[in-house]
Structures are given as C-alpha cells and as structure tokens.
Amino acid sequence: MPASPPATPAPAPTAATGLQGPRRRVIFVALYELIAIAASSLLFIAIGQEAAASGVMSVVASTLAIVWNVTFNHLFERWEARQPVKGRSVLRRVVHAMGFEGGLALMLIPLMAWWFGVGLWEATLMEAGLLVFFLIYTYAFNWGFDRAFGLPASAQAAAAPAATNAC
Template structure:
C-alpha cells in the first residue's frame, strides 16, 4: 500500500507541514489520506491489539505461577486500562505527529511511540498487580518488567504490521502535489 498521497492543490500539501494552516485545509488533507483512518482505525487497532494481549498476558501470568482465575481477571483489567490509555496516548501521539514537518514513521519514531505507551501503562499497572496478586511493589515491578520486555517488542511489531496492513494514519502520510 502506498505511503504517499497525490494531492491536487498546494494548499492541501502545505496543510500537513504547517500548524498555522486553516482547519479546513487540514480536513481536506485528511480526506485525501489512504487506508483505514479515524475512529474506525482506532477501534480496529485497539480490538486486535488487546485481544492478543489478553490471551498472551493470561498465559504469562499463569507461566510465572499465578492462578488461572487471578491471571484472567488481571489480564482483562489490564486490558481495560490499556484500552483507555491506548486511545488517549495514540490520539495525543498522532496530534503531535501531525505537527511534525517530517512525515512517515521511522524506526526512531516507532521506538519513541512504544516506550511512551509502555512506560505509561507500567506506571498504572504495577500498583494494581501488587494489590491484586497480593505481592510487594518490587515483585510487581519485576513482574511488570518481564511483561514490559514482551510488550515493547509486541507493540513495536504490532504497530508496524498494522500500518503495513491498513496503511499509515493521515498524521503520518506524506502529502505531495
């Protein structure tokens, strides 16, 4: 799938590079974007990501000695928190990304995205895991560190694959004349 969009007017092309361009020009530029976009993109993204995450995190919790029932509940609770964080974080990330003059998603931008997302989720889940599993914050942090390593790689790979399958979001597409 092409990562560039042909646009017929210079005003639309400049809308992606200039934060001072009118909202009408930005809307026109977004309308020219290819691939899955907007709320549909976020819903499909979160649904696929979290379904896989619930299954894998339940298995990881059980593999490190937690009861299946506790593992499943924690995985679902973590998923609900992650969905809320995912929607918020990705909205803000794409808003920031749209204001950048360099378009596309480089490896560095993908790494920054993964670190930002996973760092935020870890800050929320460590206290919850300590309470739910009745373990110390240190034990929960160690447990989260293991999950973090897995989810950092998973988030990076999932985002890359999702963008390849569904196209880049409008915020990351380079617009040309």
C-alpha cells in the same frame, strides 16, 4: 513570440489512504487488546499465578490499556501531525512504543501488587518481564497494522502542490 501554454491548476490534495479516523482506532485497539489478553494471561500463568486471577488481571489491565491507548495515540498523533518529517521511522516507532508502555506500567504496577498480593518490588519485576514482551509486541503490532491498513493520516506525506508556470 508564441504564447506560453496555460497553467494547469494544482491538483486537489488527495485524501489520506488506508484505514483512517475512529474506525482505524477501534480496529487497532480491539485487535491489539484481544491478542494482549491471551498473551498476558499465559505469561501470568507461566510465572506462577493462578489461571483465574491471571485472566481477570489480564482483562482489567486490557481495559486500562484501552483507555490509555486511545488517549496516548490521540496525543501522539496530534504531536506527529505537527512534525516536519512525515512517516514512521524506527526511532519514532521506538519512542511511540516506549511512551505507551511506560505510561501503562506506571498504572499497572500498583494494581498488580494489590491484585496478586505481592509487594511493589515483585510487581515491578513482573511488569518488567511483561514490559520486555510488550515492547516487542507493541512495535511489531504497530508495524504489522500499518503494513496491513496503511499509515494514519498524521504520518502520511502531504500531496505536493503542482508547479505553475510564471509569465
């Protein structure tokens, strides 16, 4: 009986592809917030707030959003890495966007009420309008960012081990 061919060693797991780690987070946050500052300033002006107050509020909100973004995405990616199903489905992207925007709204509503000198109800309505915009923007930005720079390692499928021949 002929000897079976020697088993080939399993390939080493490949490194995650695309932009990864802290560099990914910094680029993500910088791009996201630059666009967000411009858009939110215009939205505040469109609903009747003064341009200067709108610009300052947008920068302050952006600073809060940066801190929240880093914190939320770190926690989300830790959770995501433990999930048996890899990748970013529509549902996972929707949950991500809603979790991020919901947490940010809880911080921004009281801040906007104080800054613009309005009641909590009016600030909530202002935030609701911004929320609709930012839910769509967050989803679209994340999708576009992942398309341009690749998925984060937490969402990439692990390299499959090679099958070995048993004797």
